[in-house]
Amino acid sequence: MANSTAKSKYFETSDGARLHYLEAGSGPPLVMIPGWSQTAEQYKFQIEALSDRWRCIAIDMRGHGESDKVNYGYRIQRLSQDVREFLVGLDLENVALLGHSLGCGVLWGYWDLYQSDRLSKLILVDQAPCMTLNPEWDEKTIEAAGAQSDAAKVMDCANLFRHADAEAASADMLNNMFTTNMPEAQRAWIIERNLLFPREHAATLIYNNQVMDWRDVIPRINIPTLVFSGKASTVPWKSQVWVHEQIANSELVLFEENEGGSHFMFIEGKEKFNQALAKFLAS
Numbered sequence: 001m002a003n004s005t006a007k008s009k010y011f012e013t014s015d016g017a018r019l020h021y022l023e024a025g026s027g028p029p030l031v032m033i034p035g036w037s038q039t040a041e042q043y044k045f046q047i048e049a050l051s052d053r054w055r056c057i058a059i060d061m062r063g064h065g066e067s068d069k070v071n072y073g074y075r076i077q078r079l080s081q082d083v084r085e086f087l088v089g090l091d092l093e094n095v096a097l098l099g100h101s102l103g104c105g106v107l108w109g110y111w112d113l114y115q116s117d118r119l120s121k122l123i124l125v126d127q128a129p130c131m132t133l134n135p136e137w138d139e140k141t142i143e144a145a146g147a148q149s150d151a152a153k154v155m156d157c158a159n160l161f162r163h164a165d166a167e168a169a170s171a172d173m174l175n176n177m178f179t180t181n182m183p184e185a186q187r188a189w190i191i192e193r194n195l196l197f198p199r200e201h202a203a204t205l206i207y208n209n210q211v212m213d214w215r216d217v218i219p220r221i222n223i224p225t226l227v228f229s230g231k232a233s234t235v236p237w238k239s240q241v242w243v244h245e246q247i248a249n250s251e252l253v254l255f256e257e258n259e260g261g262s263h264f265m266f267i268e269g270k271e272k273f274n275q276a277l278a279k280f281l282a283s
Contacts, residue, residue, distance in 0.1 A: 032098045035099075050281070227240055
């Protein structure tokens with residue numbers, strides 16, 4: 001599934017983590033951040049479709065994919081700093097920064113720390129603003145946040161990846177994130193790439209991601225933003241409508257289930273996704 005047109009390169013962070021990334025094309029930069037435990041390779045369809053017009057870069061976050069499996073730094077704010085150091089190190093300006101799932105958290109963390117510095121546009125792909133619900137919230141608040149777990153369930157989820165059957169638990173979780181039309185070969189590929197991230201670090205990072213609350217950050221975003229959501233995704237789609245409504249200069253693209261509207265719509269519904277993304281980048 002690797003993209004033969006993309007070159008594998010490496011970048012070292014200030015704390016000594018060597019990050020692998022894929023790069024292809026030239027032009028305005030599009031930098032893509034994968035979700036929890038996912039890899040740069042999963043953006044192969046975007047690289048193939050867009051690298052004739054844009055400089056497409058997809059990063060393996062620390063511990064993920066082909067990046068160094070360091071024993072530290074598996075928190076959103078460190079990943080956001082990694083992205084910042086990467087953009088500065090490669091002297092990238094006017095970047096369109098895309099994040100999927102937890103990658104949206106990395107983008108929101110970047111905005112919280114650095115605002116729009118070096119950025120021109122944001123692309124947010126299917127991440128709840130706050131995954132852990134407060135039992136005192138009303139239904140409207142829960143719906144907007146996209147919260148689905150209480151504190152105990154969040155801890156239980158993290159602990160799934162600390163036990164001997166962590167790989168099976170990972171496969172079960174991922175299989176709930178596809179539509180029934182996802183080809184078996186692509187399912188297997190996504191799961192296989194997911195497991196390149198050591199499970200003990202995966203547990204640390206998924207817990208950190210699930211307890212973050214970005215609802216005060218999202219309304220402060222003031223650059224053009226594209227929000228993607230799937231009606232059949234595990235992320236409640238109405239929370240993505242809320243994200244869109246909070247960002248003044250934003251657009252929302254919704255996928256129906258028969259369009260590949262799962263959590264991985266950029267793979268299952270790649271044609272629609274790439275068309276909407278290209279239009280947004282060119283605007």
